[in-house]
Amino acid sequence: MEIKNHRIEGENIKWSESPNQGDKFASGMPDAVIIHYTAGSSAESSVTSLSNPKQKVSAHLVVGRNGEIYQLVPFDTIAWHAGVSEWNGRKGYNKYSIGIEIDNAGILKPNGSGKYVSWFNKTYSPDEVIKAKHRNSGAEQYWHQYTEEQINAVFEICECLCENYAIREILGHEEIAPQRKTDPGPAFPLERLRLTVFENDREQESVAAGGQQLAKFARVTTPLLNIRKGPGISFEKTAEPLIIDSRVEVIESDNDWTKVRYSVEGWVSTKYLQA
Ligand SMILES: [Zn+2]
DSSP states (O other): OEEETTEEESTTEEEOOOSOEEEEOOTTOOOEEEEEEOOSSOHHHHHHHTTOTTTOOOOSEEEOTTSOEEEOSOTTEEESOOOSOEETTEEOGGGTEEEEEEOOOOEEEEOSSSOEEOTTOOEEOGGGEEEEEOTTOSSEEEEEOOOHHHHHHHHHHHHHHHHHSOOOEEEEHHHHSTTTOOOSOTTSOHHHHHHHHHHHHHHHHHHHTTOOOOOEEEEEOSSEEOOBSSSSTTSOBOSSOEETTOEEEEEEEETTEEEEESSSEEEEEGGGEEO
C-alpha cells in the first residue's frame, strides 16, 4: 500500500470519486484521521450514498468487510464526514482530517429468537455481535463486529497516512461529536490503533534520528489530571484534563512536574503518573 498524488494504491483498492468534496486542505493539513462506521448494509451501498450529490456527505475512504478499500476523495481535498465537531478546542474537523468509513451495521437489537437485527432489518448471528458499553453512555448494547480484514486494512491505511502526512490525532467520530455520534463504537479497537500507529511512527523517527532510545510512556493514575503550559500550578491549563488510564509520552521531567505529549503537549504533576 502506498500513496501517490494523494491517492492510495495497492491490492484491493478502487478509485471511485465522489462529487461531494470541498476545497483543498490548508497547508499543514490534514493532521488528523477520523474513524467512522457506515451503519449501512454494504460497502457498495455506502459508496453510492457517499457519492449522492443530494446527500452532501462523503469520506476519503470506505473499507469493506473483506478489507477492500474504496477511495472517494483525494487526500489533499476536504471531504464531508465530520459535521459539527470539536476536540481540544478545534472545531469543524472536516478541514483538518481524513475520514475513513468502515462498513459496519452499528447498533443491533436482539430479535427474540437468538439473532440480532439492524435498523435496516438485516439479521446477524451471535458470532457477528458483541455486547458492550459505549464510552459515551452507561447501558450495554449490541454492536456489529468488525472483521479482522477490515481492522488490518484500517491499521495499514493509518500507518501509510502517517508516513505521508503529519498526522498527530486519530479520533473516533464519537469523540469529536459525542452528543450525536456513536461510531466507530466499542467493537472497534481505537486505543490499540492509536498506540500501534503512533508508537511505530515514533520508533521510526527515533531510528531516523540516530537510533536514540525509544520514547517512554506513563499512565495517568488520577480521574482528572490538569495539563498546563509550564511546570507549576501557576501556569495556565492548555487543554481539557487528562483522564485516568490515559497513556502519555514522557518528553522531559523537572522533579515534581513532567512534560507529556498526548494529542496535546503540556506539564502535569509527576505524582499522578506511573511508568
Ligand atoms: Zn461518522
